[in-house]
Amino acid sequence: MRIDIATLFPDMCEAVLxxxxxxxxxxxxLLEVYCHNIRDYTQDKHRRVDDTPYGGGMGMVMQAxxxxxxxxxxxxxxxxxxxVIYLSPQGKVLTQRMAVEYSKEEYLFLLCGHYEGVDExxxxxxxxxxxxxxxxxxxxxxxxxxxxxxxxxxxxxGVLADASCFMEESHFDGLLEYPQFTKPAVWHGREVPAVLLxxxxxxxxxxxxxxxxxxxxxxxxxxxxxxxxxx
Ligand code: SAM
Numbered sequence: 297m298r299i300d301i302a303t304l305f306p307d308m309c310e311a312v313l314x315x316x317x318x319x320x321x322x323x324x325x326l327l328e329v330y331c332h333n334i335r336d337y338t339q340d341k342h343r344r345v346d347d348t349p350y351g352g353g354m355g356m357v358m359q360a361x362x363x364x365x366x367x368x369x370x371x372x373x374x375x376x377x378x379x380v381i382y383l384s385p386q387g388k389v390l391t392q393r394m395a396v397e398y399s400k401e402e403y404l405f406l407l408c409g410h411y412e413g414v415d416e417x418x419x420x421x422x423x424x425x426x427x428x429x430x431x432x433x434x435x436x437x438x439x440x441x442x443x444x445x446x447x448x449x450x451x452x453x454g455v456l457a458d459a460s461c462f463m464e465e466s467h468f469d470g471l472l473e474y475p476q477f478t479k480p481a482v483w484h485g486r487e488v489p490a491v492l493l494x495x496x497x498x499x500x501x502x503x504x505x506x507x508x509x510x511x512x513x514x515x516x517x518x519x520x521x522x523x524x525x526x527x
Contacts, residue, residue: 297401297452298328300370300378301441302363303408304345306331312442321455329445330370334358337365346411356411360418363407367422370405378403380424382414383437383444387426390444392467394427398444399451406444408437464504470523472515474507 301309309331313319321327338345339361346356371377379401388394398404407414407423419426429440450456466472477488491503513520 297399297404297449298374298378299330299404299406299445299449301329301331301406301408301445302334302366302370303331303436303438303441304334304358304410305408305436305438306333308438309442313445317455318446318449321449321452324454326454327449327452329449332366332370334362334366337369338362339365349412354412358409358411358414360415360421363414363418364422367405367407374403376403378405380405380407380422381444382407382409382419382423382426383429383440384409384413384426385428385431385433387428389428389430390447392447395444395447395451398448404448406437406441408441410436470512470519470526471508472512472519474504474511 303309313322313329313331318327318329322329335343335345338359344359345362346358349355349357367380381404383406427440427444429443434440451462456462462468464473477492481488481493489503491499494500509520512523
């Protein structure tokens with residue numbers, strides 16, 4: 297998978313994307329991510345990329361043209377048009393199920409807005425869908441883009457050691473994950489549940505399933521209701 301990010305703050309994105317599992321996956325060539333500075337595509341001699349909103353009002357709006365030029369430059373490098381996502385508080389809220397679908401794409405282009413947002417006309421021209429990371433407003437689309445790359449990138453083949461790493465996790469099948477424990481077996485007088493030390497795989501599996509159901513019912517009754525309905 298290749299993800300191109302159009303942003304006014306490429307260093308901010310690059311700093312996060314060079315670390316940990318995603319950073320290693322990029323170095324190993326399992327995931328390609330490129331951060332493009334929208335400012336490099338402005339034709340303004342002062343490198344401006346924003347202006348005041350028509351109709352008046354507070355703040356600045358990102359101009360259409362530098363974004364469009366950035367998009368065009370990326371498209372020229374790709375064998376096919378990427379799926380274009382605008383990170384926006386007005387979009388559909390990202391879920392694990394959507395992340396699984398996105399992880400099957402070959403080319404994605406993420407547009408990060410800033411200030412009051414982006415000139416609507418460029419959104420109409422290039423964007424396939426708007427995506428939110430939650431019903432609150434951030435200063436820019438960079439953190440949402442990083443959340444997206446992290447969530448989707450770890451689902452791509454080879455990025456995690458094994459698909460079971462994410463298939464047993466919270467939200468994969470509508471349940472939350474069971475509790476996890478590591479050494480020592482007793483800490484501050486608290487013992488690890490005996491079944492986990494038994495080596496009996498079938499019992500461990502059914503204990504974990506029960507725990508998943510129990511904690512989903514307790515912590516996220518809304519999620520449990522949906523999962524139960526689906527059967
Ligand atoms: N004026 C816009 C509105 O009310 O819908 C909000 C603009 S926000 C301050 C600036 C940028 O941050 C947006 O263009 C978007 O790219 C990004 N952003 C803010 N909140 C977001 C969220 N919850 N999910 C995804 N992107 C978000």
